[in-house]
Amino acid sequence: MRILLAEDDRTNARGITFVLQQAQMVADTAETGAEAIDLAKLYDYDAIIMDVMLPDGEGFDVVRRLRAMKNTAPILMLSAQSRAEQKIKGLQAGADDYLAKPFDQQELVARLQAIIRRSKGFSHSRLEVGGITMDLSAREVSVDGLPVPLTSKEYAILELLVLRRGAVLSKENFLDHLYGGIDEPDSKIIDVFICKLRKKLGSAGADNLIGTVWGRGYIVRDQQMQRGPALAPAAAARHAPPSPML
Numbered sequence: 322m323r324i325l326l327a328e329d330d331r332t333n334a335r336g337i338t339f340v341l342q343q344a345q346m347v348a349d350t351a352e353t354g355a356e357a358i359d360l361a362k363l364y365d366y367d368a369i370i371m372d373v374m375l376p377d378g379e380g381f382d383v384v385r386r387l388r389a390m391k392n393t394a395p396i397l398m399l400s401a402q403s404r405a406e407q408k409i410k411g412l413q414a415g416a417d418d419y420l421a422k423p424f425d426q427q428e429l430v431a432r433l434q435a436i437i438r439r440s441k442g443f444s445h446s447r448l449e450v451g452g453i454t455m456d457l458s459a460r461e462v463s464v465d466g467l468p469v470p471l472t473s474k475e476y477a478i479l480e481l482l483v484l485r486r487g488a489v490l491s492k493e494n495f496l497d498h499l500y501g502g503i504d505e506p507d508s509k510i511i512d513v514f515i516c517k518l519r520k521k522l523g524s525a526g527a528d529n530l531i532g533t534v535w536g537r538g539y540i541v542r543d544q545q546m547q548r549g550p551a552l553a554p555a556a557a558a559r560h561a562p563p564s565p566m567l
Contacts, residue, residue, distance in 0.1 A: 322367040322437065322480070323347045323498045327357035327383065328399070329376050337370065340426045345460070345473055346433075347501035352376065354383035361387055364497065366394045367484075368437050371416065373400035373407070381414040388415035395436035399424075434458065441484045448483055450541060453527050455483055464525035474499060475518045478511075482531060482541040491538040515539060 324341055328334040329352045341348045349364065351357035354375045361369065369387070371380040384396055395418075398411040403421035411419045417436045420429060434446065434457050448455040454463050460476055462469045471479065481498055482490060492508040500506075515531060522530055532540045 322477075322484075323349070323364065323501060324433065325349050325351065325357060325360055325364070325366045325369045325394070327351045327354065327370065327375060327380065328372045329353065329374075330372075333372075337429070340429060341433075344430045345477055347498060349501060354378050354380065354386075357383055358386060358390075361390070361392050361394070365494075367498075368433050368440075369394050369396045370433070371396055371398050373398060373402065373411070381410055384411070384414040384416050393440070395440040397429075397432055397436060431458070437484070441486075443484075450483055450486060450530070453483075453522070453530060455480065464522065464527045467525050469521055469525045471518070471521060474514055475521070478514050479518060479522075479531075482539065486541045489534045489537045489540045494538065 322345075324346050326334060326337055326341075326348050328337065328350065331352075334350050334352075338348045338350060349360055349366075351360055352375075354377050357369070357371070357375075360366075371384055373380040375383065380398060380400075384398070387394075387396070396416040397418045397420060398416045399420055399422060400407055400411075401422045408419040417439070418432050420432060438446065438448070438457065446456060446458045448457065452465050455461070456463075457480070462471055462476065462479065477499055478495055481495065492511040495511045495514075496505050496508060519528075519531055522528070530541060532542060534540055
């Protein structure tokens with residue numbers, strides 16, 4: 322997942338960025354509201370963390386501008402103020418959640434995951450597409466209860482595909498979310514990751530989860546999960562149970 326962090330305190334920004342990286346998230350940092358808006362125009366973020374107090378104005382105003390721009394990324398506001406009026410003001414501006422400083426690091430990650438899930442149409446941390454189950458909190462994947470061991474990169478790719486089910490994702494989309502523009506390898510590495518991911522899922526019974534849209538990228542469709550290729554009519558006839566004797 323790729324997160325935009327608008328925070329002018331560099332010490333706080335480094336601390337939050339470290340926490341996000343530990344949760345396998347890529348973070349871009351903006352020190353002003355204007356910079357946050359510019360970055361939001363360039364990249365498709367999974368979520369935005371917005372501090373209330375920024376050098377060039379209040380975070381509430383930045384949120385309003387983002388929503389006016391039709392930016393639909395879920396927004397978590399941070400503030401040293403815990404008064405109800407501040408929370409209400411943030412939610413009315415268009416934010417999805419509000420967290421008062423100081424906060425528990427794990428709570429920050431949990432709240433981010435929650436608003437991202439809700440924005441993608443999921444209400445629980447356990448996501449299911451066909452026979453595959455992803456636990457976003459534990460970062461675990463299983464097929465019909467059978468654990469599927471994945472590397473961090475494989476998990477991140479599958480997570481992105483499942484959260485954006487129905488959308489075709491290009492190699493650039495994956496590179497953007499895996500590396501955030503820092504030391505990005507050749508785009509062919511995505512094909513390698515997808516190939517290994519398919520083999521692991523296929524071994525567990527999820528052969529057809531990840532589809533290829535030639536020339537565009539990869540996709541997970543809601544109904545794409547199957548238990549192997551469909552039988553041809555002749556083969557289906559051979560595998561059908563015998564007709565009862567009359």
